[in-house]
Amino acid sequence: MxxxxxxxxxxxxxxxxxxxxxxxxxxxxxxxxxxxxxxxxxxxxxxxxxxxxxxxxxxxxxxxxxxxTAIVFQDPRLLPWRTALANVAFALKADRLASAERRDRAMAALASVGLRGDDVRKYPRQLSGGMRQRVALARALVIEPDLLLLDxxxxxxxxxxxxxxxxxxxxxxxxxxxxxxxxxxxxxxxxxxxxxxxxxxxxxxxxxxxxxxxxxxxxxxxxxxxxxxxxxxxxxxxxxxxxx
The missing domain is CATH 3.40.50.300 (P-loop containing nucleotide triphosphate hydrolases)
Incomplete structure (x- = not known):
């Protein structure tokens, strides 16, 4: 069972x-x-x-x-002073990974939600609402959660x-x-x-x-x-x- x-x-x-x-x-x-x-x-x-x-x-x-546990809210709640890439990489900070590994994992997570190239270096204010929401999903998935909560x-x-x-x-x-x-x-x-x-x-x-x-x-x-x-x-x- x-x-x-x-x-x-x-x-x-x-x-x-x-x-x-x-x-x-x-x-x-x-x-x-x-x-x-x-x-x-x-x-x-x-x-x-x-x-x-x-x-x-x-x-x-x-x-x-x-x-x-990872949670994705209706409001993406991104850190406005960080780029999309930095927002996702920040979720891995507690893992004490090398900065290059955090970056590579964050890039892969962003690519999985369709964000590549210049978009990953944009700040939240430069992204559309849908793009911000995709960054929020990438930030949740990058930590490989056992429990995913989606609002x-x-x-x-x-x-x-x-x-x-x-x-x-x-x-x-x-x-x-x-x-x-x-x-x-x-x-x-x-x-x-x-x-x-x-x-x-x-x-x-x-x-x-x-x-x-x-x-x-x-x-x-x-x-x-x-x-x-x-x-x-x-x-x-x-x-x-x-x-x-």
């Missing part, structure tokens, strides 16, 4: 007097991608931040079995490029037997990248449904993807209090 790389057990969280998460139970399995869906403001990003260890739950437990990172990309970036994240999960938790509003994106989907209710959020999608993503036919997306749309619409 596949072990969870990340598990939330009865996790509660509040911002001040406002309850956000109400007893979340969810497992993210090694070698799998889990998509997290739900209405805007329901606490999906908060749950991701708790999974990364950036926030502490008010109660409940978070279990992580991996050694390295709608493909929204600034057109669909063909978004599919390419999804494939990169998917390939990383398959190659390293890593785990990934992906926040998305798009049922089709969930069907394109994930094996498992959890739907949250409006805040204070609970898990209202969990669904295993058919087969591995790489072998899933277009018909199966469309059917899965339709089923996920129905799950979201049936979530208590979901947006119309």
């Amino acid at each position: 596949t072990a969870p790389a990340l598990a939330f057990e009865r996790v509660h969280f509040s911002y001040g007097a406002d309850p956000i998460l109400d007893g979340i139970d969810l497992e993210v399995l090694a070698g799998h991608v889990t998509a997290l869906m739900g209405p805007s403001g329901c606490g999906k990003s908060t749950l991701l931040a708790i999974g990364a260890g950036l926030l502490e739950p008010a109660s409940g437990r978070v279990l992580r079995t991996g050694r390295r 709608e990172p493909f929204g600034a990309l057109d669909r063909p490029l978004a599919r390419q970036m999804q494939s990169l994240a998917r390939d990383h999960v398959d190659r390293r037997r890593a785990a990934a938790l992906v926040v998305t509003h798009d049922p089709r994106e969930a069907a394109d990248i994930a094996e498992h989907v959890a739907v949250l209710s409006p805040a204070p959020a609970r898990v209202t449904s969990q669904r295993a999608l058919p087969g591995h993503v790489a072998s899933r036919t277009e018909a199966e993807r469309a059917a899965a997306a339709g089923a996920l749309t129905g799950d979201a619409e049936r979530s208590p209090g979901a947006d119309p």
Whole structure:
């Protein structure tokens, strides 16, 4: 049986007097991608931040079995005083690698997301929104994480490029037997990248449904993807209090 790389057990969280998460139970399995869906403001990003260890739950437990966690936010959060190459290389600083090795690994990560040549020496202000998001993904993947947390990172990309970036994240999960938790509003994106989907209710959020999608993503036919997306749309619409 596949072990969870990340598990939330009865996790509660509040911002001040406002309850956000109400007893979340969810497992993210090694070698799998889990998509997290739900209405805007329901606490999906908060749950991701708790999974990364950036926030502490008010109660409940978070279990992580991996050694390295990387997170990609909706906002790329690049260091504005560093070039694209330096932003990615900086993620490797804790590894105490020689500067040439850090640079080579950063260049390879940037090339994998389609950034080469002069673009890698540009500062964030000189890059388009989509290019900045690709730098953020390269920065996450360059450390070879065991757990990858993605907070709608493909929204600034057109669909063909978004599919390419999804494939990169998917390939990383398959190659390293890593785990990934992906926040998305798009049922089709969930069907394109994930094996498992959890739907949250409006805040204070609970898990209202969990669904295993058919087969591995790489072998899933277009018909199966469309059917899965339709089923996920129905799950979201049936979530208590979901947006119309």
